[in-house]
Amino acid sequence: MDKFEKLTAIAAPMPLINIDTDMIIPKQFLKTIKRSGLGVSAFYEMRYDMDGNENPDFVLNQDAYRDASILVAGDNFGCGSSREHAPWALLDFGIKCVISTSFADIFFNNCFKNGILPIVVTPDQLAILMDDAQKGSNARMVVDLENQVVESSDGVQIPFDVDPHRKHCLLNGLDDIGLTMEKAGAIEAFETQMAEARPWV
Amino acid sequence: MAGRTLYDKIWDDHVAHQADDGTCLLYIDRHLVHEVTSPQAFEGLRMAGRPVAAPDKTIAVPDHNVPTTWDREDGIDNEESRIQVEALDKNAREFGVVYYPVNDIRQGIVHIVGPEQGWTLPGMTVVCGDSHTATHGAFGALAHGIGTSEVEHVLATQTLIQKKSKNMKVEITGKLAPGVTAKDITLSVIGATGTAGGTGYVIEYCGEAIRSLSMEGRMTVCNMAIEGGARAGLIAPDATTFAYCKGRPEAPKGDMWDTAQAYWETLFSDDDAHWDKVITIKGEDIAPVVTWGTSPEDVLPITASVPAPADFEGGKVDAAARSLDYMGLTPGTKLQDVKIDAVFIGSCTNGRIEDLREAAKIVEGKKIKDNVTTAIVVPGSGLVRLQAEEEGLADIFKAAGFEWRLAGCSMCLGMNPDQLGPEVRCASTSNRNFEGRQGRGSRTHLMSPAMAAAAAVAGKLTDVRDVK
Numbered sequence: 148m149d150k151f152e153k154l155t156a157i158a159a160p161m162p163l164i165n166i167d168t169d170m171i172i173p174k175q176f177l178k179t180i181k182r183s184g185l186g187v188s189a190f191y192e193m194r195y196d197m198d199g200n201e202n203p204d205f206v207l208n209q210d211a212y213r214d215a216s217i218l219v220a221g222d223n224f225g226c227g228s229s230r231e232h233a234p235w236a237l238l239d240f241g242i243k244c245v246i247s248t249s250f251a252d253i254f255f256n257n258c259f260k261n262g263i264l265p266i267v268v269t270p271d272q273l274a275i276l277m278d279d280a281q282k283g284s285n286a287r288m289v290v291d292l293e294n295q296v297v298e299s300s301d302g303v304q305i306p307f308d309v310d311p312h313r314k315h316c317l318l319n320g321l322d323d324i325g326l327t328m329e330k331a332g333a334i335e336a337f338e339t340q341m342a343e344a345r346p347w348v
Numbered sequence: 349m350a351g352r353t354l355y356d357k358i359w360d361d362h363v364a365h366q367a368d369d370g371t372c373l374l375y376i377d378r379h380l381v382h383e384v385t386s387p388q389a390f391e392g393l394r395m396a397g398r399p400v401a402a403p404d405k406t407i408a409v410p411d412h413n414v415p416t417t418w419d420r421e422d423g424i425d426n427e428e429s430r431i432q433v434e435a436l437d438k439n440a441r442e443f444g445v446v447y448y449p450v451n452d453i454r455q456g457i458v459h460i461v462g463p464e465q466g467w468t469l470p471g472m473t474v475v476c477g478d479s480h481t482a483t484h485g486a487f488g489a490l491a492h493g494i495g496t497s498e499v500e501h502v503l504a505t506q507t508l509i510q511k512k513s514k515n516m517k518v519e520i521t522g523k524l525a526p527g528v529t530a531k532d533i534t535l536s537v538i539g540a541t542g543t544a545g546g547t548g549y550v551i552e553y554c555g556e557a558i559r560s561l562s563m564e565g566r567m568t569v570c571n572m573a574i575e576g577g578a579r580a581g582l583i584a585p586d587a588t589t590f591a592y593c594k595g596r597p598e599a600p601k602g603d604m605w606d607t608a609q610a611y612w613e614t615l616f617s618d619d620d621a622h623w624d625k626v627i628t629i630k631g632e633d634i635a636p637v638v639t640w641g642t643s644p645e646d647v648l649p650i651t652a653s654v655p656a657p658a659d660f661e662g663g664k665v666d667a668a669a670r671s672l673d674y675m676g677l678t679p680g681t682k683l684q685d686v687k688i689d690a691v692f693i694g695s696c697t698n699g700r701i702e703d704l705r706e707a708a709k710i711v712e713g714k715k716i717k718d719n720v721t722t723a724i725v726v727p728g729s730g731l732v733r734l735q736a737e738e739e740g741l742a743d744i745f746k747a748a749g750f751e752w753r754l755a756g757c758s759m760c761l762g763m764n765p766d767q768l769g770p771e772v773r774c775a776s777t778s779n780r781n782f783e784g785r786q787g788r789g790s791r792t793h794l795m796s797p798a799m800a801a802a803a804a805v806a807g808k809l810t811d812v813r814d815v816k
Contacts, residue, residue, distance in 0.1 A: 162663065162666070163663075163666065163667060163670070164667050165643050165645075165667060167780075167782045169761075169780070169782040169783070169784060170782065170784075173784055173788070174761050174784075174785075177384050177763060178384075178413065178426075178428035178429055178431075178432050179428070180388065180391070180432060181388065182388050182496075192783065192788055197770070197788070197789075221663050222544060222663055223543055223544040226544070226577065227575075227782060228478075228479050228780075229478055229479040229494060229495055230385065231385065231388075231495035231497060234495075249547055250547075251544070251577060252547060252577070252579050253492075253493050253495060253574075256494075256498065257495035257498075260495060310369075310371075310511070311369050312367070312369055312371045323501055324396075324398075324501050327373060327501065327505045327507060327509065328504070330365050334373065334375070334506065334507055336364075337364035337365075338375070338506075341375065344361075345361075345471070345608075346604065347605075347607065348377050348405075
């Protein structure tokens with residue numbers, strides 16, 4: 148996993164609420180056995196018409212936002228299916244940070260596993276950032292994970308919370324499995340104890 | 349010691365390690381695996397040279413991609429689907445996990461197979477790379493969906509990195525009215541709380557109406573906890589639970605059963621347990637419901653009319669307008685006047701024997717309406733199919749004009765050929781009415797098996813209570 152560096156980037160506005168993971172990456176793209184290559188299919192049904200042509204109304208098809216690395220999105224982003232193909236598709240498109248008032252639980256977890264930072268802000272803060280994102284490619288938002296602050300293009304600073312362990316892993320690009328394996332002793336001790344307490348498991 | 353909730357108790361019994369910041373390694377008792385969300389995880393193990401930590405607690409079954417037509421023994425036509433199922437086949441055998449291949453009679457939807465085989469038991473932690481893992485909460489097991497990175501983590505370590513969620517109690521008091529089922533309960537709860545209402549919580553469903561449900565009904569309720577945003581849904585185990593589990597192939601036997609049951613009987617929320625949120629709904633107030641929009645929270649009683657965007661507030665105004673446009677519905681139209689083109693009975697929400705019995709009872713001796721051009725019944729597992737055939741349910745469905753299929757996820761998400769075309773309107777017993785869920789441009793109305801059966805016969809959304 149890549150380290151999450153301080154990000155200065157174009158932010159794309161997606162004010163629709165309840166954007167589900169079926170919207171982010173529809174079923175037909177879940178048949179892959181790889182993690183890569185999904186970016187071209189991200190938001191497929193909103194992004195392309197029935198003939199596969201780009202829908203000019205969709206934000207990521209507009210020239211100003213083709214290089215966006217941040218999404219500013221409506222409430223409950225990433226709800227529905229657990230498919231990690233959703234963050235894989237976003238990452239492959241180039242999205243490294245999603246800002247919303249809330250995220251669905253599994254999607255939120257999946258982001259951290261892939262080096263994407265999901266940021267939760269208040270409705271007022273989201274309104275400020277949504278307006279800022281509407282400014283297009285002339286505006287650059289700054290996401291500073293180290294100092295836990297988002298800065299709009301005109302300098303409004305919005306602090307955010309992040310779990311310290313997850314922050315550490317993102318900043319350093321750390322693999323969870325390696326870290327857990329360091330605790331193999333504790334897991335083995337638990338298994339021994341459990342074999343006595345709940346032998347039917 | 350302060351009282352604990354059922355969730356607290358299961359959590360406490362599975363913490364293998366706790367860091368200073370509260371991050372825990374939660375031990376996983378059962379890891380269910382299907383072909384869509386696992387290939388990258390097994391590949392990760394292979395690259396790192398890691399084995400599966402507990403292959404005897406890892407259960408794999410292909411379900412999402414498998415065809416449900418009777419010619420499926422001939423193989424899967426779609427190349428990508430075939431490759432994905434073959435990858436599971438290879439991975440299951442190479443890593444030595446428990447495996448039910450496509451042509452095994454025990455094959456089916458992973459969330460139906462787990463309980464049916466007795467893998468899922470009270471007090472366990474159960475995970476799967478699938479959001480509907482919440483289903484297993486019906487047994488009083490802490491069960492939730494995970495992403496593929498977490499699948500790899502569990503395969504490698506049999507643990508999951510977790511922080512504890514908050515406790516929410518959803519109480520359904522009293523009795524259900526005739527024609528009202530578990531599906532109506534779970535949809536009504538989501539209608540009341542919204543799809544983000546459960547975010548950050550584990551829900552425990554309780555109350556007389558929940559207690560009175562069969563295990564099948566309880567699984568339907570918990571299955572859709574995720575649609576309310578909750579990490580998991582739970583129902584405390586009781587005599588109904590024990591009766592369902594006893595004698596299942598993987599359930600404990602003899603003295604071991606008694607030891608297990610003694611432990612299971614301690615799994616309930618204490619009277620003085622702390623709840624972060626409580627929702628109470630009167631069972632008598634729940635009507636047969638359908639969804640009208642493209643979010644599972646878009647729920648209304650079948651007697652209602654299609655709402656207008658102006659009926660909502662905030663971001664929901666635009667979302668509702670978009671939903672109505674997508675669904676091709678006009679505000680003010682009576683839901684019972686909405687004609688349908690297709691009916692799907694099946695899925696991990698409603699693909700169990702009781703669901704098929706409910707639907708069969710409605711269609712028995714009747715024919716599906718001419719305008720319904722697609723009507724399929726897809727049992728949740730091979731064993732559900734056999735039982736339904738033995739009980740004569742399959743014959744009832746076939747006589748009414750339904751296609752009777754083999755087990756799989758099928759038209760719930762259409763990863764196999766069971767998909768709907770653009771603007772095709774479906775009465776569906778599945779769990780998601782998202783845009784494009786059953787096929788690009790298709791229009792899904794979620795409802796109970798009885799309501800879907802009634803819709804099939806009437807050719808439109810119908811109040812099951814009016815079916816003679």
